[in-house]
Amino acid sequence: MNLTSDQLIFWQHGFFKLNETIVTTWMLMILMALGSKLVTRNLLTEGSISRWQGALEIIVTTLEGQIKDVGLGEARKYLPFLGTLFLFVATCSICTVLPGYKPPTGSLSTTAALALCVFVAVPLFGIREQGFGAYLRTYAKPTFIMLPFNIISELSRTLALAVRLFGNMMSGVMIIGILLTITPFVFPIVMTALGLLTGMVQAYIFTILAGVYIAAATFVPKPKQAVESTKTATS
Amino acid sequence: MDSMTIIAVASIVTAGLTIGIGCMCPALGEGRAVATALTSLAQQPDASPTITRTLFVGLAMIESLAIYCFVVSMILIFANPFWNRVIAHAAGK
Numbered sequence: 496m497n498l499t500s501d502q503l504i505f506w507q508h509g510f511f512k513l514n515e516t517i518v519t520t521w522m523l524m525i526l527m528a529l530g531s532k533l534v535t536r537n538l539l540t541e542g543s544i545s546r547w548q549g550a551l552e553i554i555v556t557t558l559e560g561q562i563k564d565v566g567l568g569e570a571r572k573y574l575p576f577l578g579t580l581f582l583f584v585a586t587c588s589i590c591t592v593l594p595g596y597k598p599p600t601g602s603l604s605t606t607a608a609l610a611l612c613v614f615v616a617v618p619l620f621g622i623r624e625q626g627f628g629a630y631l632r633t634y635a636k637p638t639f640i641m642l643p644f645n646i647i648s649e650l651s652r653t654l655a656l657a658v659r660l661f662g663n664m665m666s667g668v669m670i671i672g673i674l675l676t677i678t679p680f681v682f683p684i685v686m687t688a689l690g691l692l693t694g695m696v697q698a699y700i701f702t703i704l705a706g707v708y709i710a711a712a713t714f715v716p717k718p719k720q721a722v723e724s725t726k727t728a729t730s
Numbered sequence: 731m732d733s734m735t736i737i738a739v740a741s742i743v744t745a746g747l748t749i750g751i752g753c754m755c756p757a758l759g760e761g762r763a764v765a766t767a768l769t770s771l772a773q774q775p776d777a778s779p780t781i782t783r784t785l786f787v788g789l790a791m792i793e794s795l796a797i798y799c800f801v802v803s804m805i806l807i808f809a810n811p812f813w814n815r816v817i818a819h820a821a822g823k
Contacts, residue, residue, distance in 0.1 A: 564783065655794060662797030669804065700790040703783070 499602040499665065516602045523586055523599065554582075558702075565706040566714075573709060576616055580609065581702040588664065588694020591687065598694070601664040603657065610657035613705045614649070621712030630712070656704060663697045734816050741810050745803035752799025759792045 506513040562570040667690035
């Protein structure tokens with residue numbers, strides 16, 4: 496039994512291998528890029544908008560609201576990155592309804608790439624908001640002793656992001672595969688529905704966690720005066 | 731028992747133990763988390779969006795522990811590196 500879709504290789508030339516994961520990812524990229532191109536071809540700001548534009552607006556505004564809830568005030572700045580992550584992971588898991596499809600997120604290489612994107616993006620956003628020196632100083636907070644622990648947590652959460660998504664998607668495919676050999680009639684459909692649900696939850700979690708990490712990196716501590724004045728205003 | 735049998739037995743038993751214990755403890759944790767979240771939902775229904783979102787993120791964090799155990803046991807059963815090495819060794823003889 497194939498553990499991941501990396502093991503099915505269509506074409507190979509020396510070091511370069513074209514496996515199922517890459518092909519499926521490219522297909523999804525074409526689908527998403529062409530789909531959004533088609534929908535955004537003629538956008539309207541007044542009158543009756545098309546159904547597809549309505550759907551796209553719902554997606555974008557919901558994402559923006561969720562990103563704002565995480566604690567990123569200017570959600571528009573982070574919407575391209577976080578929204579892309581969410582849409583890619585969500586599309587990967589939604590397409591599981593197609594027969595013969597294996598989600599590319601069920602391979603550790605894809606999820607590791609996504610997690611590495613987050614790993615690189617968090618310091619970049621942090622440096623953009625706080626400046627280089629101020630961002631590096633946050634690693635040594637609250638005391639200098641915490642420096643190695645902060646670095647370890649940075650690395651371990653990247654690993655956790657990758658393995659969590661991989662494990663969830665891979666387990667969905669694996670469970671359906673095993674069930675097909677035991678009870679091949681109705682029960683796999685139930686598990687497919689459950690897999691769709693967990694796929695969407697994982698896409699949400701991945702995005703929210705990336706947002707939380709970015710929010711932690713871009714957090715600029717307010718001066719004490721301002722904090723106290725807001726406290727008195729709320730009380 | 732030759733080394734092949736020992737590796738097979740150890741892998742299978744360890745895979746079972748990993749998934750057994752590794753599911754039990756996160757299940758207890760998730761139960762506690764959901765119970766606490768339900769209590770706070772009943773006390774403060776207004777805060778339900780925040781509580782639900784935090785609950786989901788926390789549940790995913792706890793769930794990932796069980797997922798790690800699942801990945802380890804799947805590797806032990808389907809992609810066991812020791813087993814592959816023994817097979818390669820036996821084929822080379």
